[in-house]
Amino acid sequence: MDITGHRYxxxxxxxxVIDDIYTSVEVNAIINAIxxxxxxxxxxxxTDDVFAIRQFLKAVPHVSPLLFNERLKSVISNIFGDGYFVVKSIYFDKPGSSNWFVAWHxxxxxxxxxxxxxAGYGPWTVKYNQFGVQPPLDILQDNFTIRIHLDDTDEGNGALKVLxxxxxxxxxxxxxxxxxQETEVNCNVQAGGVMIMRPLLIHASNRTTNNRKRRVVHIEFSTVELAAGIDWAEKI
Structure with missing residues (x-):
């Protein structure tokens, strides 16, 4: 694995994008656990367009050892170093008939x-009884997200497109x-592969056009302790 290239x-x-973090057997075990x-x-x-599990690692705790196999832990350690912890997790299942799309953001x-x-935190939101806030910029710049793909994903079934x-x-x-000035790029990922991204990367996804599912586990990581008085809602 070209760690230097992925860091760059x-x-x-x-x-x-890193392929082959999970074997087909491991992917099926994750799907079965879900x-x-x-x-x-x-x-x-x-809904008709998406099945989602918020606070995914809390809601489905027995999936954690399947997700955090030695290959994924090695990727995190070698690319980002030690000290990162989970701060958010979501599971998305986008059916083949879905019209769900996500605009650039x-x-x-x-x-x-x-x-x-x-000071420095705001604006605030409340969604599904969960508090959300925009933190100081340096926190967003330090964080990263891993998107674990359980299906082959391309522009036909809603692969992320990024700038x-x-x-x-x-x-x-x-x-x-x-x-x-900007060039849109599609992030095609094979089942068992991962996409790693910074939260400030502008991204979007299109409606599904090829009638294929897209199942993704989205996990956010940080090393930052928040300001006194608040903490990460899902810190693991």
Missing amino acids: NIAHDGFT ESADKTGPLFRQ QDLTISVDRKIDI PGSHLKEIYRPENIDWQ
């Missing part, structure tokens, strides 16, 4: 355990995107 991609482009979970709780959301909010007035290097432009509003 993340620093320069804001993302990288399908065996009790889906009646408040962390599970089902950066991931600017983090999930925290309470809402209090703290390489946009993570270096701090807060970059979609309405201010300079399309004369």
